[in-house]
Amino acid sequence: LAKTTQPISMDSYEGQEVNITCSHNNIATNDYITWYQQFPSQGPRFIIQGYKTKVTNEVASLFIPADRKSSTLSLPRVSLSDTAVYYCLVGVDSGGGADGLTFGKGTHLIIQP
Amino acid sequence: GAGVSQSPRYKVAKRGQDVALRCDPISGHVSLFWYQQALGQGPEFLTYFQNEAQLDKSGLPSDRFFAERPEGSVSTLKIQRTQQEDSAVYLCASSSGGFYSPLHFGNGTRLTVT
Numbered sequence: 001l002a003k004t005t006q007p008i009s010m011d012s013y014e015g016q017e018v019n020i021t022c023s024h025n026n027i028a029t030n031d032y033i034t035w036y037q038q039f040p041s042q043g044p045r046f047i048i049q050g051y052k053t054k055v056t057n058e059v060a061s062l063f064i065p066a067d068r069k070s071s072t073l074s075l076p077r078v079s080l081s082d083t084a085v086y087y088c089l090v091g092v093d094s095g096g097g098a099d100g101l102t103f104g105k106g107t108h109l110i111i112q113p
Numbered sequence: 114g115a116g117v118s119q120s121p122r123y124k125v126a127k128r129g130q131d132v133a134l135r136c137d138p139i140s141g142h143v144s145l146f147w148y149q150q151a152l153g154q155g156p157e158f159l160t161y162f163q164n165e166a167q168l169d170k171s172g173l174p175s176d177r178f179f180a181e182r183p184e185g186s187v188s189t190l191k192i193q194r195t196q197q198e199d200s201a202v203y204l205c206a207s208s209s210g211g212f213y214s215p216l217h218f219g220n221g222t223r224l225t226v227t
Contacts, residue, residue: 032213043117043204043218044156087155101146101216103155 004088009108018075020107022088025069033064033071036087038106044087048073075109083111115139117219119205125225126195134190134222136205142217143210145188147180150202150221159203162188163210195226 005023012018024033032051036044048055050062050071061074075082085106118137126132138145144163148156149172158172164185173180177196182188192199202223206216 034213034215036216042220043206044216045218046215049213049215085155101158101161103148103157105155 003102004090004104006086006088006104006107008105009110011110011112012078013112014079015077018078018082018109018111020073020075020086020088020109021070022073023070024088024090027068027090031090033062033068034089035060035062035073036089036103038085038087044103047086078109078111080111080113082109084109117205117207117217119203119219119222121222122220123223123225125227128196128226129194131191131193132195132224134192134203134205134224136188136190136207136219138186138188138205138207139217140186141209142207143185144208144214145182146206146208146216147188147190148204148206149174150204152201156204159190192224195224197226200224200226 003026032049034049035047037047038044048057048060048062050064052064052068055062063072085108087103087106091101117139120135124132146161147159149159150156160167160173160180161169162182165182177193179191190203202221204218204221206218208214208216
């Protein structure tokens with residue numbers, strides 16, 4: 001089971017780009033990397049998922065180096081509403097079980113005006 | 114379309130009471146997960162269903178916790194003889210069950226045991 005390590009908290013300001021890095025040294029060949037966002041009193045929400053190189057959607061980008069031992073979630077031009085906890089997960093949800101669907105403590109991102 | 118719905122939103126139970134928490138997953142989703150989230154912590158896996166089969170219950174903290182999904186749709190998490198340490202938010206998530214399919218979470222049930 002691949003374990004992930006993320007910073008406990010980060011601060012930034014509105015309009016800045018924020019990069020949150022997750023370490024996963026024991027990632028397996030079949031593992032994908034998935035990021036979730038959670039606001040207070042809500043369940044986590046899927047942000048982005050990738051396997052290697054770079055993935056971009058309307059919300060964020062995900063950068064994965066060739067060795068896949070880490071990944072970086074990039075949030076462009078953040079706003080106050082991006083203040084949330086961000087979780088990095090590594091694994092496979094194949095219906096064969098819950099392997100890899102382990103949330104750590106996440107990164108508490110605080111955006112200031 | 115409707116997302117994952119959980120009820121009740123809040124539940125207060127006296128220690129020793131039994132509680133039942135309900136989860137309505139997204140229609141057609143094969144996989145269903147229950148998580149427990151303590152204040153300030155990330156969600157902790159409790160159990161997993163594929164259709165009506167409970168394939169993994171390794172995260173259930175004790176035999177007081179029981180989950181079912183008899184028709185492969187709605188799921189109920191039951192906690193018997195509640196204890197104060199059971200106080201937490203209980204999250205339900207569903208997915209289409211395919212490889213790497215993302216989880217869709219409900220907003221949880223906040224259980225307070227007094």
